[in-house]
Amino acid sequence: xxxxxxxxxxxxxxxxxxxxxxxxxxxxxxxxxxxxxxxxxxxxxxxxxxxxxxxxxxxxxxxxxxxxxxxxxxxxxxxxxxxxxxxxxxxxxxxxxxxxxxxxx
Amino acid sequence: xxxxxxxxxxxxxxxxxxxxxxxxxxxxxxxxxxxxxxxxxxxxxxxxxxxxxxxxxxxxxxxxxxxxxxxxxxxxxxxxxxxxxxxxxxxxxxxxxxxxxxxxxxxxxxxxxxxxxxxxxxxxxxxxxxxxxxxxxxxxxxxxxxxxxxxxxxxxxxxxxxxxxxxxxxxxxxxxxxxxxxxxxxxxxxxxxxxxxxxxxxxxxxxxxxxxxxxxxxxxxxxxxxxxxxxxxxxxxxxxxxxxxxxxxxxxxxxxxxxxxxxxxxxxxxxxxxxxxxxxxxxxxxxxxxxxxxxxxxxxxxxxxxxxxxxxxxxxxxxxxxxxxxxxxxxxxxxxxxxxxxxxxxxxxxxxxxxxxxxxxxxxxxxxxxxxxxxxxxxxxxxxxxxxxxxxxxxxxxxxxxxxxxxxxxxxxxxxxxxxxxxxxxxxxxxxxxxxxxxxxxxxxxxx
Numbered sequence: 442x443x444x445x446x447x448x449x450x451x452x453x454x455x456x457x458x459x460x461x462x463x464x465x466x467x468x469x470x471x472x473x474x475x476x477x478x479x480x481x482x483x484x485x486x487x488x489x490x491x492x493x494x495x496x497x498x499x500x501x502x503x504x505x506x507x508x509x510x511x512x513x514x515x516x517x518x519x520x521x522x523x524x525x526x527x528x529x530x531x532x533x534x535x536x537x538x539x540x541x542x543x544x545x546x
Numbered sequence: 547x548x549x550x551x552x553x554x555x556x557x558x559x560x561x562x563x564x565x566x567x568x569x570x571x572x573x574x575x576x577x578x579x580x581x582x583x584x585x586x587x588x589x590x591x592x593x594x595x596x597x598x599x600x601x602x603x604x605x606x607x608x609x610x611x612x613x614x615x616x617x618x619x620x621x622x623x624x625x626x627x628x629x630x631x632x633x634x635x636x637x638x639x640x641x642x643x644x645x646x647x648x649x650x651x652x653x654x655x656x657x658x659x660x661x662x663x664x665x666x667x668x669x670x671x672x673x674x675x676x677x678x679x680x681x682x683x684x685x686x687x688x689x690x691x692x693x694x695x696x697x698x699x700x701x702x703x704x705x706x707x708x709x710x711x712x713x714x715x716x717x718x719x720x721x722x723x724x725x726x727x728x729x730x731x732x733x734x735x736x737x738x739x740x741x742x743x744x745x746x747x748x749x750x751x752x753x754x755x756x757x758x759x760x761x762x763x764x765x766x767x768x769x770x771x772x773x774x775x776x777x778x779x780x781x782x783x784x785x786x787x788x789x790x791x792x793x794x795x796x797x798x799x800x801x802x803x804x805x806x807x808x809x810x811x812x813x814x815x816x817x818x819x820x821x822x823x824x825x826x827x828x829x830x831x832x833x834x835x836x837x838x839x840x841x842x843x844x845x846x847x848x849x850x851x852x853x854x855x856x857x858x859x860x861x862x863x864x865x866x867x868x869x870x871x872x873x874x875x876x877x878x879x880x881x882x883x884x885x886x887x888x889x890x891x892x893x894x895x896x897x898x899x900x901x902x903x904x905x906x907x908x909x910x911x912x913x914x915x916x917x918x919x920x921x922x923x924x925x926x927x928x929x930x931x932x933x934x935x936x937x938x939x940x941x942x943x944x945x946x947x948x949x950x951x952x953x954x955x956x957x958x959x960x961x962x963x964x965x966x967x968x969x970x971x972x973x974x975x976x977x978x979x980x981x982x983x984x985x986x987x988x989x990x991x992x993x994x
Binding site for chain 2 (some may be wrong): 460464472515537540
């Protein structure tokens with residue numbers, strides 16, 4: 442990587458969001474499994490929590506799945522009281538994966 | 547030769563496309579065609595419909611889906627499993643039997659699975675509702691429904707008893723696929739390893755097009771061709787529970803390790819402990835390999851003993867949502883949309899409209915990610931105000947959209963395209979009951 446050039450997660454990984462009640466579940470999967478260590482080292486639960494400040498109001502837990510070159514993030518209290526009650530336009534939080542991929546790495 | 551079972555996914559949600567299932571029924575050489583159609587909230591809404599009419603409360607697209615595939619399935623001996631029974635599996639199964647007779651499908655064996663409705667158990671045991679922290683009795687008449695997520699055993703039993711069509715209410719989504727596998731391969735209820743693998747098969751297939759390239763495309767980064775004629779998946783499972791995902795040649799979409807990984811991790815939380823009524827599945831060591839064009843093999847799922855409790859989906863009335871929207875364009879659009887929002891906020895206060903929660907966003911600026919939206923100096927060409935509120939009464943919800951609409955003659959310049967809506971909220975929460983409290987039952991039905 443050239444010094445000073447910024448890359449975003451979208452360049453090396455893909456993501457899908459799912460929901461369970463008031464919890465959002467966001468996967469982060471390396472296109473090339475060789476990039477998995479980079480994801481594991483740089484995309485910590487703390488960093489994801491900061492990245493989603495204002496959206497997530499609970500704990501962020503990270504799960505590692507090295508056999509898939511993937512991480513799974515579970516964001517508690519992130520869907521405005523739950524999919525069925527939320528006032529949000531995107532009540533399921535489906536678009537949160539796109540926000541994660543916007544993170545600089 | 548090893549025995550394999552071919553499971554087709556005919557839908558991934560209640561409103562899904564119809565033709566991909568028809569294609570699978572005709573050309574998929576299937577053993578089973580499975581329709582997953584029951585979202586969390588759907589069953590509570592269906593329960594309300596059943597209160598109005600005891601014959602109602604099943605999936606509104608049941609008739610269309612069955613009419614589309616029934617004769618194709620009958621001709622090839624493809625058995626059908628679906629949760630389209632929603633709040634009324636018995637009535638749904640009778641409707642299916644009626645359609646069979648009308649279309650000339652002789653001697654179908656249509657089974658309904660009941661026993662997921664556990665509202666009486668929740669009330670009798672006064673179980674605590676997790677999200678509200680209230681006991682069932684304290685929810686009073688707001689409580690609408692409680693349905694336990696049943697497992698795959700009753701589905702397997704119905705098939706062993708000769709069912710050609712199985713109609714369920716609330717069961718776990720993967721169980722719709724695990725049931726046929728337990729029946730075909732004779733997996734026992736405590737064969738955790740096999741059940742864990744069967745749950746993976748079910749989880750990979752349950753969202754239909756979401757594994758064949760649907761919900762995946764990102765032009766220039768993740769391109770997928772043919773989404774308008776997306777093919778739905780076929781899972782080919784062997785007696786060791788190993789699965790290959792395939793689709794019909796010539797259908798749109800793509801099956802790659804990337805599409806399969808996205809679906810495997812979809813909505814599962816801890817990949818080492820995917821809680822299911824039949825087993826705690828462990829996907830944390832799964833590997834994916836492309837074994838042909840649009841063909842992926844997934845291996846390495848495991849299983850651990852089933853949890854002692856069953857999760858229940860509890861529906862309750864939670865007031866109303868009122869909403870209004872209005873658009874602004876050109877220079878200063880964003881500022882006018884923000885001003886409009888402030889005017890509505892002040893109006894609601896001046897006129898004494900009681901809201902339990904009020905949310906004011908600008909679509910095109912920050913409506914999706916709110917405070918987490920990246921800062922930008924770029925002015926959008928157009929901006930759409932969106933005001934939404936949760937209220938106790940329908941009248942208060944009505945007032946939200948009315949205040950937005952009245953911006954036409956009372957608000958900032960150039961507002962257009964006002965839109966408003968009011969809807970009652972059926973909220974969903976969860977509760978847990980001891981598994982033996984739910985009594986699944988298989989009933990074979992005849993056309994009325």
